[in-house]
Amino acid sequence: MADPLLIVFVTALVIGALTMAGVLVWLVRSHLALKRAYQALSDRLGSSHNDLAGLCSAALVVDRRLDMADDQMKRLWAKLSELPEYGLDEQPDHAYRSVIQKVRGGASVNELMQSSGLSHDEAALLVRLHGSKSSSS
Numbered sequence: 443m444a445d446p447l448l449i450v451f452v453t454a455l456v457i458g459a460l461t462m463a464g465v466l467v468w469l470v471r472s473h474l475a476l477k478r479a480y481q482a483l484s485d486r487l488g489s490s491h492n493d494l495a496g497l498c499s500a501a502l503v504v505d506r507r508l509d510m511a512d513d514q515m516k517r518l519w520a521k522l523s524e525l526p527e528y529g530l531d532e533q534p535d536h537a538y539r540s541v542i543q544k545v546r547g548g549a550s551v552n553e554l555m556q557s558s559g560l561s562h563d564e565a566a567l568l569v570r571l572h573g574s575k576s577s578s579s
Contacts, residue, residue: 538568545572 541558545568549557554565 541568542572545569546574548574 541554541560544554544557549569551562551565551569554560554568555562558565560568
């Protein structure tokens with residue numbers, strides 16, 4: 443008959459070996475899951491890197507275009523400054539000044555349309571904005 447101490451020792455060895463095998467299987471599965479997650483993150487990082495490179499390239503193109511537009515505007519301003527003044531700095535006579543005076547004098551929408559060549563909507567708006575309160579009521 444086998445020694446009881448030997449049976450306990452062998453049983454302990456078998457249980458230990460099975461436990462170690464179970465832990466090894468768990469570690470291999472965890473390693474494979476981590477490897478897949480790492481690969482997915484690596485792919486995302488590569489894609490983000492490519493996107494960032496494309497954005498930087500596009501930003502450089504836009505920067506060059508802005509520089510070209512800025513240079514063109516400088517040339518145009520230089521040419522414009524060489525042109526004679528056409529009274530752009532002076533206050534221009536408002537195109538509707540005489541019409542507004544007519545409205546304040548009591549002219550009707552029809553009179554404005556006939557005398558000034560305004561559309562009905564333009565004349566009505568001017569009468570509403572500049573006419574006297576009693577004539578618009």
